[in-house]
Amino acid sequence: MCLLGGIILEDSLNILAPISGKVIDLTTVNDPVFSKKMMGEGFGILPSDNYVTSPVSGTITLVAKTKHAIGITTPNGVEILIHMGIDTVTLNGTPFEIHVKVNDKVSAGQLIAIMDLTAIIKSGKDPTVIVAITNSDKLNDIKIHLGKVDSGQIVATTKFHSNSDKEVDVPTNYHQIAEAIIQNIGGVENVSSLIHCMTRLRFYLINDKLTNDSAIKNIDGIINIVRAGGQYQVVIGPSIDDIYAAVVDILGPKLSQNNSIKNDAPKSFWAEFKNYLNSFIHVLTGSMLPIIGLLGGSGILKGILGALCGYGILEKSSGTYLLFSAIGDSLYYFLPIILGFTTAKVLGANPITMAVVGGVLTYPSLITAGNEAIQLTVFRIPAHIMSYTSSVFPIIFAAWVGSYLEKWLKKVIPSVIRSVFLPIIEVILLSLLIYVGVGPVMLYLSKLLSLGVESIYFVNPALTGVLVSGLYQILVIFGLHWAIIPILVNDLAINGHSYLNAMISVTMVAQGAAAMAVALKTRDKKYRDLSWAATLSAFCGVTEPAIYGITLKYKRIFILSNIGSAIGGFLAGFFKVDAYALSGSLIGFPAFINPNVGVTSNLQGYVIAHIATLIVTFILVFVWGDKDPVSN
Template sequence: MAKMQTVTILTPVNGDVIPLKVVKDPVFSAGMMGLGFGVQPSDGQIVAPVTGKITMIAETKHAFGFTTPDNNLEVLVHLGIDTVDLKGAPFTVNVKTGDEVQAGDVIATMDLSAIEAANRQTTVVLAVTNSSDKLDSLDVTEGTAQAGQVVASGRLNANTFNAKRQGKLPQAGKYDQLATDIIENVGGVENINSLIHCITRLRFYLKDESKANDDVIANMKGVIDVAKAGGQYQVVIGPAVTDVYDAVIKQIGPELSNDSETAKAVAETAAAANKPTTAWGKVKYGFSSLIGVITGSMIPVIGLLAASGILKGVLALLTTFHVVATTDSTYVIISAMGDSVFYFLPIFVGFTAGKKLGADPVIMGIIGGVLTYPTLITMASGKTLSTFMGMAINGSFFGLPVHMASYTYSIFPMIAGAWLASKLEPWLKRVIPTVLRMIFVPLFEVVIISGAIILFLGPIITVLSTGLANAIVAIYNLSPAISGLIIGGFYQVLVIFGLHWAVIPIVANDIATTGHSYLNAIVSATMVAQGGAVLAIALKSKLANIQELAWPATISAFAGVTEPAMYGINLKYGRAFVTASIGAAVGGFLTGLMRVNMWGFTGSLIGFTSFVNPKGLDFSFWGFWIASIATIIVSFTLTWMFGFKDEDVQAVKTAPKKRHLGQTA
């Protein structure tokens, strides 16, 4: 077996060689630009790290690109961190694009003192930008080294090695000249704030669009057209957009890239290719997209929710059979273990929704912390100062009356907040100078998003849920059976959007004033239905990852916590949520028809003792079991037959990854 060829790379400057992972630039340290290393320079003389052609010199002289002739390695040397803003002042270049150089040749000098005086880091970074295609590994020798000394060696992968032996190496740097021409005609590096791309277009954020030469760019070979939209200067490339983007970033520097916004733009334009044109199609598409965001935001915490649901069920059994009392410290400790993930759910959902929608996840987590701040939670349940449109006014903000809602257990406000942040954040980054972004982007984002949720979104949800609650009471008074059918079928939909919270006070008031609640009995049937549906999936699926989630979700749903079943399985695969809702409608109908009553809060199967009349066992207990068994049979059977198949899992996995390269959006 032939031995794979080893390539060697020199250090481009005197100094201390350091691992790439400790370089203080996330683009390089995370390996986004490829394998490599950093150097803390002791002087400013820069040499070529490899023998080859200079394929790129950044307009601001802070970066050089090399291509080796024997194996087409593409090597980037980046002088300093965030030095693009210095517009070339600290650098002197001795070569030009197209020159052939030998490893060790002096190519430039950098003024270290000038860079430090500008409050920039002098670290020189070397990255093999096509290492993912070319190299199996790159071993770096750390420590003090002289410019031109071999400090790294890499092993060519089998494809590159064999292609070289056969004389079939692919062309390197194919888009470098196009990238150079585009940069020059959008006004140069100094006119670029940042660059992202979608599936067909380079999307520049320019400081002054009037400096761009539209006609010249549109007529370049490799460019389809030029467009301007949403504050972006868009260069339409087509299927090769990612290659051209990489070539441009290599020249202007990774500090002008934005990976999260690029990923978001790619996802949006890929989805737009499937966007329907009919009114009903648009409604279905919008709802499907919303469900995708909701389930995607919840998936990372589903396991925790399932575990907490099971723990809450165990605690319910312990209190039901008087093993522990609600006043015991044991109860308080176990309750904290079971409730914490729900109490602080906005923090977790804020983080995951931020990642899903392209907002800063840490900032969104902090906003979730604002909504669950203990003083605000106390305000939400505190004294009512006045009422407005059925809302309790329980606070003020600079004299403005405020309805403070409780956001524990809620997810929709945080998802809406993450969507708003995904729109606000790029704008803030464009208008706030780079040196101020670290402080002022989080400051404005936390204030604006938190304020929008507390002052606007929360009250809107409260008004809607209060109206729904009044309608539910009216329907129940008209006909318990019909109300059971309607509430059973749609209650878990209300849970998704946080509109169910107005129902909880009605249940609490019923139990406080009469000692029982017919309405809570119907809600209990919806929990059983979610459990019956996910039980069918647990038994039917042959996929280990589905079974691993479905079984705990089943236990959790029957223990009264439906979030793992709903967000982790049923809602994610669509039809299963519908079949579960049909089962819930049947269970709700029977519960209302038989006038099943409930004397406690804990529902689902774990809460069977809540259906025991304290004055003596009556038909409510047996009615609960009849309705629950019927609910399980209907939801289980419909889900088994129509609600789920293993092929749905693969369909959900591949749907977000579709790329329609012919789309010119």
């Protein structure tokens, strides 16, 4: 009997590619938990599209709350884990769309998820899809076919042990395992917070020197430990949910919206600062990530419209211009509505409620009153009406307050009437808070921030360019660049342009040029292909593949690329290159066309700074970089 599509044969199983791309050996993936086969045998795929299908027929047994992983069990008991991206648990499900739920029956090749590769890469994560057989000890003779593959093609074939059906599972005492873990990580008082993904417990510890690594590794049910991203990760595998529940039982406090357990043990100032900084960056990342691509695309469209009007090809009074101008401007104009929705999802507030609050901030009548400096009173309290269109920080602040306000309102409003009264009361209170209270202050601080950025810039534009461009990609490594994105958006919203964005743009070209030099130098075909892909990605404005896949691995190349960036930043500052939209690198050149007057000397400055960055960085890496980075 021979059935295709992942159906079990008498003693064998075919595993299909869940996504189109390039199959790679599991030992080469950038996650030690999988590359060291702690989770069992399997393979990785460098994806080329967004659609994830089931590699086998079976039952859905696990769907991660953060949507980044799905577990399937075949009729013969083989446990398959599909892990979409590396460390994507921190993205809280934003780039994923799941099409199945636990206990669903699926057929091999059936669509189970969609992953947004662009969003994952822009967030600095590796998009590699990993397929792991978590109970591969039941199998033998696993054959994996490496290379290019289309979704649905057979990638792996395996056979069962002849006596696998006689194996008996021994009951596990999860509470004892949890007690042993907590005891050897320094006790309850050493736990700052805890989250978990499909394979591991991720502890944030107050003092990670109090851990007993060898003791934890020897606990039954523990596969290994990993230290990464400020986390102490205990790798467990399929029993993660049971052990996590047991750990929560011992730690005591209730779970928050993002499934973290907070400990009130005293922390050092530095530990508190890092915790708040990580939380702040997490909120900014989650709120901005879904709209970054559309912000860039809108800016490019506005630049193209400006060029067409500047050259007399298109009239501003024409219907074509009005329509496409609305398409380019709408996201910026209604930014509070969109940010209200995305920020609420990150903070655990009601996204629809916060979108409505954003709608109040952009309500036409109130905007007109603000523009005409009409003095209004609300309950006899003077309200300083201002225009909040295109604003960033007031709605983020409102969403933060809303996340706590909702919890309080749920306690005081009876459940019988809660669904009707809670949302509208929350909208009223938050709108009053913004218009009568902190809104004008937040908007003033936003303008002050924008003015501060420009003031620093104009002290010495060229020197500012050297510092910003020379250091920016270092911020990318630590994920701190997400704290700058709202500053850029705020700058564009208030001033209509951003010198800072122009300086960041040249760093993308520098990383692409460095990857290009490596592609031409290396004799390793696999690495050459990777380098060319990273080059194109950087020239399209996404530098993470170049940084994590190429330049950062070879310190000299990374340093040389940053020197090239600094030179490009000097030229961008010297020519006072200005960006009119959140876009950059080579593909984003329309963002440097003034949308009001068309092509000016600003575009010439952009061309000089970016082409010089490309040439200088390429020469630096090609001449002074390693002869062949891979072989060395």
